[in-house]
Amino acid sequence: MHRSVGITRIEHLTFDEPLSLESGARLSPVTIAYETYGRLNREKNNAILVCHAFSGNAHAAGYHVGEDRPGWWDAIIGPGKSLDTDDYFVICSNILGGCNGTTGPASIDPKTGERYDLSFPIITVGDIVNLQKRLIDHFGIQQLLAVVGGSMGGMQALQWSVSYPEMVRKVVAIATTARSTPQQIAFNEVGRQAIMSDPKWNKGEYSSGTIPENGLALARMIGHITYLSDASMHNKFGRNLQNKEAIGYDFSTEFQVQSYLHHQGESFTRRFDANSYLYITKAIDYFDLSVNGSLAEGFSKAGSAFLVISVTSDWLYPPYQSEEIVSALTANDIEVQYCEIRSNYGHDAFLLESGQLNYMILQFLDRLLVHDVMAASPTINGQSSINDAARIMIENGVNHLPVIGNDGQLAGIVTSWDIAKAVACGYQDLDQIISRHVFTATPEESIAKVAKLMEEKAISALPVVDEHNQLVGIVSSDSLSTLLGRCTQPKRA
Ligand SMILES: CC(=O)SCCNC(=O)CCNC(=O)[C@H](O)C(C)(C)COP(=O)(O)OP(=O)(O)OC[C@H]1O[C@@H](n2cnc3c(N)ncnc32)[C@H](O)[C@@H]1OP(=O)(O)O
Ligand SMILES: N[C@@H](CCO)C(=O)O
Incomplete structure (x- = not known):
């Protein structure tokens, strides 16, 4: 209406x-x-x-x-x-x-x-x-x-x-x-x-x-x-x-x-x-x-x-x-x-x-493509501490931190859930909580495709990478939520 x-x-x-x-x-x-x-x-x-x-x-x-x-x-x-x-x-x-x-x-x-x-x-x-x-x-x-x-x-x-x-x-x-x-x-x-x-x-x-x-x-x-x-x-x-x-x-x-x-x-x-x-x-x-x-x-x-x-x-x-x-x-x-x-x-x-x-x-x-809804993302490198990661997340109000390797490419991701796990299990080393197998999106992918992947894998954010696996942003379930209705229920003019 x-x-x-x-x-x-x-x-x-x-x-x-x-x-x-x-x-x-x-x-x-x-x-x-x-x-x-x-x-x-x-x-x-x-x-x-x-x-x-x-x-x-x-x-x-x-x-x-x-x-x-x-x-x-x-x-x-x-x-x-x-x-x-x-x-x-x-x-x-x-x-x-x-x-x-x-x-x-x-x-x-x-x-x-x-x-x-x-x-x-x-x-x-x-x-x-x-x-x-x-x-x-x-x-x-x-x-x-x-x-x-x-x-x-x-x-x-x-x-x-x-x-x-x-x-x-x-x-x-x-x-x-x-x-x-x-x-x-x-x-x-x-x-x-x-x-x-x-x-x-x-x-x-x-x-x-x-x-x-x-x-x-x-x-x-x-x-x-x-x-x-x-x-x-x-x-x-x-x-x-x-x-x-x-x-x-x-x-x-x-x-x-x-x-x-x-x-x-x-x-x-x-x-x-x-x-x-x-x-x-x-x-x-x-x-x-x-x-x-x-x-x-x-x-x-x-x-x-x-x-x-x-x-x-x-x-x-x-x-x-x-x-x-x-x-x-x-x-x-x-x-x-x-x-x-x-x-x-x-x-x-x-x-x-x-x-x-x-x-x-x-x-x-x-x-709408991924680059229409992706946001800039803070990052950390593999040498950072768990404390560094927690601080960056709090300062930027984010729950996901892409990890960038020495070659400048995406090397993994750390989530606020991982930090909680580190505290609960007494891990000291960031390396122990980095997920190395990261699902990613590209800027030109459709929102519908990305939303489906996130739902299938039960993940709430995808790092967005270019053709050289360099991070260009992040797409989160928050930014997608307002768009999901549009993907499933086309509006008429
Ligand atoms: C573009 C922007 O960013 S905003 C600026 C846009 N607005 C304007 O350009 C305002 C003036 N332009 C218009 O009115 C334009 O024609 C439009 C496109 C906005 C509206 O088009 P239409 O809905 O087709 O209205 P229409 O052109 O028939 O004009 C209606 C008016 O003419 C009057 N009118 C119609 N026939 C006659 C007539 N024979 N004798 C005297 N007045 C007449 C109507 O009473 C009406 O008056 P009102 O606007 O004071 O109520
Ligand atoms: N009728 C419109 C369009 C003029 O280009 C106006 O007055 O702004």
Whole structure:
């Protein structure tokens, strides 16, 4: 059954240390607004970062007190959904430059006591990700299980894969591009000009009572057309008239589609800041992961596994741009799956086609391998004492200690049970309690296989070794327990 994450609330975290931006500017203090869903496990390896699109915010799932609309990706995040909060710790933060709690142009500049407005520095997708990284560090998470996002959220996910390759196991990039195209920049420019040519914009210095609502609404109307498709407009409105029987031969709002666009524009002015519109669209324009014009070169440092998803009717970020990402990753021998959402909704299908999306994301995330759940493990060498072993176990809160031989290879294992036995039997020598015949796993083995072996042999942890029998981690029954249900009882989207 699909349930809601329930009541959620936005948290804020402020960093006093200046954030160095790609432009060379520095920003401090910087506040980031975020929400989390689910629980971070002890190994801190079940975290998924969800990145929002252009006008999104940190409220991705659940309900705020007093509101009847859930967060913008409630259909994807929650118990039983593909970003299953029974298993994962999901984090979503508002982007730098935004207007929903994270520092942006509408924030107060502590140097002047006034809003930044246009004195806010230009920001990039790289800067946005660098601030998110601080939030992830704050949680003590060394590696994210996945970074997931659609549209500009997909750009952030891709940026993570090249900015912090070692911190991201999996990337899901939906309806996005690895470099903004002239057409995307063109639409952004028209939106910006609509805002800046509104006299109320006043070079960015407007008060809350006199926002450039005409310019901002017009910018959103233009933008919103690009989020739909020809087919979706036919389906939604046809040539239907709004509240009238016949055309009036005048310039009033006659067609339903006109009325709809005015509604989208007007409601946008109640939830979005005009200057944020300028700064964020600029960050999108600058987004380009290619190096020397080559996307393959741009992704050469990426090490995550990727799921790239496009939408058949998306003419703003058409499928060929997703295919470019896939080609660039393939050229680097990087694991990548490509899926197409079959939809007439256009670009915004990533917010609407939850059935297809849940299925695709679930398939991708559910292919859990040992390296998805293994944890780092303290070790001892054969020359250590029983006391050393007991102390290391207590200090690290573990019950298993792999023993490493002089050649650096796994030579055995000692458990807390062995220590108890040593005390009971009066053994003095570690060698007397080391188990030399060790069952092991490899990082690429499936969780189901490993769980079966552990059950058959009645063991609660397996050292994970590479092809040279070098220890790379340990997988324990604790970390598997939350996953066992998933192996035996596949969920449906
Ligand atoms: C992506 C992120 O990270 S978060 C940001 C996502 N959110 C947005 O983009 C918000 C604006 N975008 C939308 O509303 C998008 O179309 C979607 C994808 C989120 C929602 O799509 P749908 O459910 O198909 O809604 P639809 O596009 O039909 O819009 C419904 C709204 O239009 C209004 N509407 C529909 N027809 C008409 C009409 N003829 N005249 C006036 N208003 C109309 C509805 O009353 C409704 O208004 P409300 O949202 O104020 O209640
Ligand atoms: N409609 C979404 C997607 C735009 O890319 C938004 O406003 O964020």
